[in-house]
Amino acid sequence: MGSPPARASGLLLVLLWIGGAWAQDGCLPPDRLQYAEPDENSSKMQSFPIGTEVSYVCRPGYMKIPGKSATRTCEDGFQWSPIEQFCTERKCNHPGELAHGFINVTDLTFGSKATFSCQKGFRLRGNAEISCVIKNKGVDWTGDPPFCERIPCEPPPKIANGHYTEAQSYAYQSTVTYTCDEVPKGTDPFSLIGPATIYCTFDTDLNGVWSGPPPECRVVKCDNPKVENGGKQAGFGPSYSYGDSVVFECNPGYFMIGPEVITCQEDNTWSPKPTCEKSACGAPAITHGVVVPVKSGYGAGESVQIRCNADCTFRDGTEEMAVTCQGENTWSSLQDCECGPKSSGFTPVINHGRVIDGQKPSYSEGDFVTIECYAGYTLHGEARIQYTGENRWVPGVPTCQLSAYITAIICVIVAVVVFLAAFWVYKKHCSQNGSYTVDESCKEACILKTNVPAEMEETAQMN
Secondary structure (H helix, E strand, C coil): CCCHHHHHHHHHHHHHHHHHHHHCCCECCCCCCCCEEECHHHHCCCCECCCCEEEEEECCCEEECCCCCCEEEEECCCEECCCCCCEEECECCCCCCCCCEEEEECCCECCCEEEEEECCCEEEECCCEEEEEEECCEEEECCCCCEEEECEECCCCCCCCEEECCCCCEECCCEEEEEECCCCCCCCCCEEECCCEEEEEECCCCCEEECCCCCEEECCCECCCCCCCEEEEECCCCCECCCCEEEEEECCCEEEECCCEEEECCCCCEECCCEEEECCEECCCCCCEEEECCCCEECCCCEEEEEECCCEECCCCCCEEEEEECCCCCECCCCCCEECCCCCECCCCCCCEEEEECCCCCECCCCEEEEEECCCEEEECCCEEEEEECCEEECCCCEEEECHHHHHHHHHHHHHHHHHHHHHHHHHHHEECCEECCCHHHHHHHHHHHCCCHHHHHHHHHC
């Protein structure tokens, strides 16, 4: 049992609820829905008698779903009847395609957004993002879709004594090519210094810029180049201008320090400039191979590569090696190349046998063959042998010999043949008209007869 004050408070609450229920004579105003609200007439009422119907209207940004009821009824117990969702979000039209760009639209319903971006070399003109919002009792985008324009460049810079290919406009990936102006005959021509072609690209702010500065047109003249203890091999000419090249080689007994090709530079000088020094070694003589690089002379400590020709190698099987000039025309570790297979052989001869695997017209070291004997013969030795050069095989070429069983059969046959022949001689020389006479010529045959077993004699008499 609770205390007296607690019981009194509970009783008071029950009485107030009963009094309120007796005082209520209708339903309270219906709920406002997320997507709809009661119509204007119903919104002014505070109490609704049982049986009263209330109509809803869709909120802005929503529209009526066909076939769905938008009314509710005050029922017994002063409760509003349940209702299914009868309004749905309005949708904006798709923004459409964006030429040279991309559109990202997650949804088209009220409140959704569309974002825009452009391909490389294009930039966005207009809003990068628009939203689907309420407009004129409906929904629409907050702005028009943008467009992508190819990034433009200003006209390329002009140069003195030269010109470029002109166009009405210049945009991303446009190229221009510069050429120098022609000069009167007998006048030194202009040389184009720098890349002849530049192209339109863009910076981090998507502004059009040219790929680099334009070239220059200037008169460039280089003097006739000379290298002490050397001479020109290619590039002969009466005069030299920018970009011309000359190839030098050293005289016999000298080697070159630096590149053999020199080029006329924009400052009227040759670069790089080689020198020819007294050789410590001549070109190494190599059989069945080449020297890289090949020169008329080499300095002490200078190394070169020796490369063997096709199908040729050094003794250790390698095809390339480095040798170093040690002075006094001496090269370290210099070897000749050996060509062709190191050794070759022929298929081994196997009496009463054959090679069943690995047979070739000729053999190189390391090749294997497998041998088997004909029927009735037994292999003596290893069936698989390896070629080691100079017509030698390891562990040796095997032989094929008659098997013991066949040998035994042959011996038996020979013994039978000998016996029959001896018996025939005895019968022919030692018997006459069914009786036997013994003379000196057939004593040995008679002796043989006496040694024949009785059963064999009976067999012979039957014959």
